[in-house]
Amino acid sequence: MKNDAANEYIARMTEAQGIVLGSPVYFADLTPEMKALIDRAGFVSVANGGMYRNKVGASLAPFRRSGAMHTIDSMNHFFLSAEIIIVGRAISVGREKGDVEKDEEGLQWVQNLGRRMAWALKRLHA
Numbered sequence: 001m002k003n004d005a006a007n008e009y010i011a012r013m014t015e016a017q018g019i020v021l022g023s024p025v026y027f028a029d030l031t032p033e034m035k036a037l038i039d040r041a042g043f044v045s046v047a048n049g050g051m052y053r054n055k056v057g058a059s060l061a062p063f064r065r066s067g068a069m070h071t072i073d074s075m076n077h078f079f080l081s082a083e084i085i086i087v088g089r090a091i092s093v094g095r096e097k098g099d100v101e102k103d104e105e106g107l108q109w110v111q112n113l114g115r116r117m118a119w120a121l122k123r124l125h126a
Contacts, residue, residue: 022060025067030061052084054083056120057085057086057087058088063092068091088113
């Protein structure tokens with residue numbers, strides 16, 4: 001499909017040095033939209049000789065009660081399959097809109113993850 005957003009995301013992932021995937025946790029898993037993107041981007045990568053190889057990746061997952069690590073694992077499996085260097089992950093707790101912004105520890109994880117990603121990208125592309 002010409003107006004399919006996944007095609008745009010895949011093009012951006014191809015151009016980027018780093019990829020951050022994030023998905024809220026619904027029913028202890030990532031969203032169907034994220035799974036569809038992972039599957040499509042993965043098949044495109046395989047068909048093009050591993051075009052994401054040696055990019056830097058990180059995953060994010062806000063959750064309420066459970067499923068955060070399963071969601072992170074699902075996104076990291078894409079990174080591992082595509083030979084993307086994983087620099088870490090961050091999770092945050094929230095139920096209602098805006099709750100994640102109040103999770104001070106979760107926000108600290110995200111900030112540290114951003115610093116780690118920047119550090120790795122500098123070393124790989126200096």
